[in-house]
Amino acid sequence: MFHLNNSVDVKPREGVDHQTIETVKNVGSHYRHGWETEIEMEYAPKGLNEEIVRLISSKNDEPEWLTEWRCAAYHRWTELKEPNWAMVNYPRINYQDQYYYAQPKSFEQKPKSLDEVDPKLLETYEKLGIPLREQMVLAGVEGAGESPADGRKVAVDAVFDSVSVGTTFQEELRRAGVVFCSMSEAVKTHPELVRRYLGSVVPMTDNYFAGLNSAVFSDGSFVYVPPGVHCPMELSTYFRINAKDTGQFERTLIIVDQGAKVSYLEGCTAPQRDTSQLHAAVVELVALEDAEIKYSTVQNWFPGDENGKGGIYNFVTKRADCRGDRSKVMWTQVETGSAVTWKYPSCILRGAGSHGEFYSIAITNNHQQADTGTKMIHLGQNSRSRIVSKGISAGVAQNTYRGLVSVHPKAKNCRNYTQCDSLLIGDKCGAHTVPYIELRNHASRVEHEATTSKVDDDQLFYCRQRGLGEEEAVALVVNGFCREVLQALPMEFAMEAQQLVAISLEGSVG
């Protein structure tokens, strides 16, 4: 057992923060989000066929074009093959033995305001401990939406199993002209935008999991920031898988218009179960001229137990299209959960002078497997990309960085810098770096640096001589190793992420 309160340098803020820290401190060696909420659920029958796809569509009250789009995706999916090139091993998934739709019974009629939300649901978010002040907003606490002292705000969209339970700060966002709502809502309120951009970055045929998602996606978040608007607060979605044997297929679409700016955070947790669960999300980002998107993820799906039982299979397709000149996208991810992670947030650098960044921390402990990285596709001249990946393996875990940097013949004067560092804890785990570089013109430059090191006994001993417990010492050293990436996270997530690093490495030494 170790204690976190001293190992973080970020000062906790007033209010819920302290509770969050308490929760984190008291977790011991257990996954802290492993509880399950007892809420009556309504399921679509197990298995997948066109009927189910149509059912999901009708549950969401969708227009015909979308129903047909889903059906098309379903039929294309049946022709696609599950990828097997990643360095991950998992038992065959029986796609007919899953539920593809689950919603809380109390949601048959969607709530018009948060007051109508089942208190059990809100309790769930409370237990998550993640949403700070925003959770009070979700719970409808009066005054909780007021400006905090430090002037930072986060608007939250919460997605519970397949359904969005509510979005905070709607009024203020509306005044700024920002649209932030659930995907199902956006289909109704902004059909033209959804229809124009959905699938335009990640086509339904892109890969097996994206195809599956296109057919059965249930909900997710939608963001539109109009020209010139700098979104006045961080936007955030918390995803929670609760129902058993239910896959989660959320779909996120973010469109940032000319000269506009947004920072978006995504947090995920799931209950502790001894059967594995499938998560296949798709995230599409569109950045027009001079637009800026910062997308941060703290992924803490249940990783399975010490023996590798249970856990989330996380097969996610995230891609940004830097369509406009000088547009900029920055992906930051902290991947600590999941039994299997298959994820490559990418940037298509189409605009001239466009800019892509990828900062990643991937931690695997016990039997976890991660194959993650990025793709930077340079199509526009003068485009730039930067990749910083920190992989940490402990136990018998395997951690692979897989990254593609591709520079098109016409994309002159491009630059890429990649730095890939792996840290091993113990001698039964593995770290692998698989860079693919396609440089098709001489006026561009691609640099790749990689290091692999073991956690240094002398460092640990030095920490312990000064009074730190062994696990606390490991957490501190690993947090130091990840610092560059942690610093790329918004303040709200930086502390959470530091604590996650500590938690996910529990039991990795001694």
Add this chain to the structure above:
Amino acid sequence: MLSIQNLHANLVEEDKAILKGVNLEIHSGEVHAIMGPNGSGKSTLSYILAGRDGYEVKAGKVLLEGQELLEMEPEERAALGFFLAFQYPVEIPGVGNMTFLRTALNAQRKMRGEDAISAADFLRLAREKAKHLGIGDELLKRPVNYGFSGGEKKRNEILQMAVLEPRMCILDETDSGLDVDAMRQVAAGVNNLRGKERAILLITHYQRLLDHIEPDHVHIMADGQIVESGGPELALKIEEKGYGFMSGEAN
């Protein structure tokens, strides 16, 4: 304070005997110095006392304030007031010097059942101690020892000692690599900590340090044993004549 009784220890990997029966009694309020040829086992002794892995104690025991030191985890020894200023301080990239020290202090306080010190109080304390050691704010903000010069690292060890206020301090060649001014500042820092409640053991090769910090007792270690003990004059004799004047086993 510290009682080392007939300590024999091997290197685990090489199965090689390094300490061959060390005996040493240090009482609170005293300052001791250990000198001795390179490779005689001085650092090994300090590492074993601090609880580093890789050694096997074959015989003997060590008591710190009456408690069996060798049975404790390194961090428990630290919380009990045992401190080692390393001959080669370790770099920890990415971890802020102040974060590290505050984490350490609070970890010790927690083990002792004391309340954590607030970030603000800590910063005040650390700045104050740093000033006396000629350590600027810039060094406080950098990662622990990372890219520090040799002398800066040694000063940083003394800063940690000043903040943690241990009761039994071992300084392993803290003087080597220090310029004249740093030597004076470090010596002043150590002398500041001298007191009835505390004992200090200096490991050094040079009289120069002992000019600034006058020891009560001086010991000569050779080939894994304390072969001679005396007062400050013993150090002067070594400075003058080297280790050659002693019996054959010192070489």
